[in-house]
Amino acid sequence: MADENNTGPIVGSVGTPTELKTSAAKTQRSPRRQKTTAEPVRAVSKSTAAKLPNAKPRRYSEQERLEKLKGIETQVTEAKGTLKDAIKGAGISEQTYYQWKRSVKPVDQREEKLLSAGDELADLVQLEAENQRLRKRLAEKLRAENTELRKRLGLE
Known part of the structure; x- marks a missing residue:
């Protein structure tokens, strides 16, 4: 039977059909290796685990x-x-x-x-006292600046 899909010109072949098949045949491969079966996991003691590099905890x-x-x-x-x-x-x-x-x-x-829960309470009390002292100092400083500016501007 002729190849129906081949639309090219028909050329006479020189060799026999078996020669054509062998020349066009693929090179033979080596057979695949068999898959290794997984070994069941064994319980490993700590002393054995320390000796084996891959068996770390x-x-x-x-x-x-x-x-x-x-x-x-x-x-x-x-x-x-x-x-x-x-x-x-x-x-x-x-x-x-x-x-x-x-x-x-x-x-x-x-x-x-x-x-240090007791120490935290003592630190908190100390910080609050320091905060009050700093606020008073700031208020005094602002009052002094304010009076000085008023004198310069002649508002008093």
Whole structure:
């Protein structure tokens, strides 16, 4: 059967049809590799997790965070290396270090505020007294300026 879609001139072919097919055939590929089946996840103890580089715990407790932060701070203050080296030695990223450091500070500030409620009241009373004293000083200064201007203008 002739190809109906071919509208070009008919030219006689020199080779046999099998020769044409082999020359136009694609190159053969190597077979695909078989997909590996995923192994079931096993429970890993902390001692095993410390030995395996990819089996790090995803979450640290608050105590572990504080210990790592203190360890990093002591390494930096004792000039044992740079901050980056200390962070890498602790096994966390720089971003994690700064997030932990930021999250620890507000907790410390809240504790100080809770402990110093009596001191806050005393500070408030002291600030109010200072505010009154400054207002009186400002009023005296404005009165003095006002009288001086009146004298200059000859309004008195």
